[in-house]
């Protein structure tokens with residue numbers, strides 16, 4: 001699926017030669033005159049946008065993978081188109097990926113907490129949250145008193 005994004009206007013095709021079935025992606029880039037050096041927005045194993053620059057630096061090529069499988073090729077014919085494309089779309093992919101890495105770090109920390117402290121990170125005990133624990137004890141005590149008073 002090939003598109004052109006020309007200064008904010010989407011077109012349904014592009015002027016680049018087709019990528020052959022058995023052709024290596026880096027061979028393809030070199031054949032169409034693009035450098036294999038890329039900037040990546042997004043996550044390696046999730047949604048991501050890769051951007052390549054033509055050898056003369058005049059145009060750009062974005063390979064967009066929104067879900068981790070299907071890839072959309074977008075020709076960005078000049079620098080203003082590149083800038084608009086990054087502003088409109090690439091930043092969204094970046095922030096999505098930073099959410100993803102934060103979630104991964106959080107999961108890892110929770111595993112460590114459980115391992116070294118002995119209970120899940122989402123519950124508390126007098127050791128890891130003394131103030132919160134005291135608060136719990138106090139509310140429980142108050143509830144008990146109220147129940148006694150009403151019975």
Ligand SMILES: [Zn+2]
Pocket residue numbers: 117119123124125126127128129
């Ligand atoms: Zn604890």
